[in-house]
Amino acid sequence: MFGKLKEKLQGFTKSLNKTIDEKAVELDQPEMVGEELLLAEEIITDGPEVESASEIQEAGGEPEEEKDEEEVIITEETVAIKDDNGDVVVEEFITAEIVKDKSKKEKVGFFGRAKALIFDREVILDDDDLEGPLMDLQIALLESDLALSVTDAIVASVKDQLSGTRKKFGKNTGNIVEEALRKAILDVMSANVFDFDEFINSKKGQTAHVVFVGINGTGKTTSIAKIANRLQKQGKTVTIAAGDTFRAGAIDQIQIHADRLGVKTIRHQEGSDPAAVIYDALQYSKAHKIDVLLSDTAGRMHTNVNLMAQLEKICRVGMPDLIIFVDEATAGNDAVERASQYADAVPISGTILTKLDADSKGGAAISIAYITQKPILFFGIGQNYDDLMKFDPVWFVNKIFED
Numbered sequence: 001m002f003g004k005l006k007e008k009l010q011g012f013t014k015s016l017n018k019t020i021d022e023k024a025v026e027l028d029q030p031e032m033v034g035e036e037l038l039l040a041e042e043i044i045t046d047g048p049e050v051e052s053a054s055e056i057q058e059a060g061g062e063p064e065e066e067k068d069e070e071e072v073i074i075t076e077e078t079v080a081i082k083d084d085n086g087d088v089v090v091e092e093f094i095t096a097e098i099v100k101d102k103s104k105k106e107k108v109g110f111f112g113r114a115k116a117l118i119f120d121r122e123v124i125l126d127d128d129d130l131e132g133p134l135m136d137l138q139i140a141l142l143e144s145d146l147a148l149s150v151t152d153a154i155v156a157s158v159k160d161q162l163s164g165t166r167k168k169f170g171k172n173t174g175n176i177v178e179e180a181l182r183k184a185i186l187d188v189m190s191a192n193v194f195d196f197d198e199f200i201n202s203k204k205g206q207t208a209h210v211v212f213v214g215i216n217g218t219g220k221t222t223s224i225a226k227i228a229n230r231l232q233k234q235g236k237t238v239t240i241a242a243g244d245t246f247r248a249g250a251i252d253q254i255q256i257h258a259d260r261l262g263v264k265t266i267r268h269q270e271g272s273d274p275a276a277v278i279y280d281a282l283q284y285s286k287a288h289k290i291d292v293l294l295s296d297t298a299g300r301m302h303t304n305v306n307l308m309a310q311l312e313k314i315c316r317v318g319m320p321d322l323i324i325f326v327d328e329a330t331a332g333n334d335a336v337e338r339a340s341q342y343a344d345a346v347p348i349s350g351t352i353l354t355k356l357d358a359d360s361k362g363g364a365a366i367s368i369a370y371i372t373q374k375p376i377l378f379f380g381i382g383q384n385y386d387d388l389m390k391f392d393p394v395w396f397v398n399k400i401f402e403d
């Protein structure tokens with residue numbers, strides 16, 4: 001599942017890891033160690049700056065006199081740099097020249113401080129480091145069916161999180177990059193999230209009305225049957241409104257599902273006003289204290305102005321508690337455009353993405369959640385009634401990053 005997106009995101013984390021590791025190697029040059037130690041020497045000196053004996057000699061000074069005042073000790077120690085698990089990542093053999101100024105306090109704990117410096121050696125990520133990998137990330141996301149505006153938002157979030165990040169030498173960089181990406185995607189997927197079951201339960205004593213909308217053939221009718229099956233298993237009573245009066249055979253199709261599940265269907269003639277069917281179904285459901293009414297609607301292209309106006313009327317007359325947009329996970333960027341136009345026409349509460357069992361890149365789920373600013377509620381994962389999976393943003397993000 002989501003193989004392509006997974007592969008692309010792994011490519012990005014690897015590429016950024018490489019950039020950071022290369023930077024870390026630069027910092028790990030022997031000259032740098034020497035400089036750091038010299039710096040350490042300066043830091044630990046109390047009082048005026050102390051030059052090493054060799055430096056005084058090179059400068060043509062008179063080390064002999066100084067030597068009475070100073071004692072030069074050459075020390076050697078192996079410093080081990082460990083990762084978070086305590087495993088040794090790098091061992092460095094350090095030769096240090098400690099200048100003891102007898103007139104001053106003895107400089108104790110040099111190696112402790114030197115070690116601290118070495119242990120604290122960090123790579124600080126700046127915008128230049130991130131520029132190339134973030135461009136790769138944007139392309140990877142676009143290739144995984146994410147809409148441009150969504151990729152912009154994710155890239156900006158990752159940049160914001162990583163820029164200025166201090167990466168401790170020896171720490172697994174992959175985690176830093178992956179965590180930033182996970183957070184960026186999780187933020188998108190968690191927008192206005194609500195629990196479908198809790199919402200239905202909260203309507204206790206009243207009929208919860210759910211209308212399903214979307215273009216032709218995306219799986220609205222099948223999803224209604226799956227939801228009916230799910231609600232029944234939770235002990236809820238359900239009715240179905242055969243609101244697709246447009247397509248020949250649609251009323252019978254939903255009736256067949258309803259009969260299989262033992263659910264009452266409210267139906268009118270083919271070609272009749274769908275708003276009237278749905279209104280009648282709502283009155284029936286309320287009168288019979290039915291827990292949930294699920295209303296089918298005809299599939300319509302988001303570009304068809306008249307049919308979209310009709311959908312607005314259905315939603316006005318039917319007074320739904322929830323309007324669920326149904327589309328296919330495999331549709332990619334087309335689904336994003338449709339979601340956007342449907343959300344403009346009617347107040348969508350959330351989305352069911354069907355056919356996730358077919359080859360889907362995963363990008364549509366992220367894009368639709370971002371574009372509509374409404375959660376994905378369920379995934380359709382097959383043609384059977386039980387092939388409906390409740391959406392969980394954390395599960396989704398884990399799935400994208402699992403090995």
Ligand SMILES: Nc1nc2c(ncn2[C@@H]2O[C@H](COP(=O)(O)OP(=O)(O)OP(=O)(O)O)[C@@H](O)[C@H]2O)c(=O)[nH]1
Nearest residue numbers: 216217218219220221222299354355380381382383
């Ligand atoms: N593999 C798979 N097929 C699905 C899934 N959901 C629906 N389908 C199939 O998709 C086809 C269309 O599903 P419908 O439920 O008839 O779609 P619809 O949106 O009601 O279609 P219209 O009535 O034309 O608007 C059917 O063959 C379903 O079995 C799914 O999650 N996975």
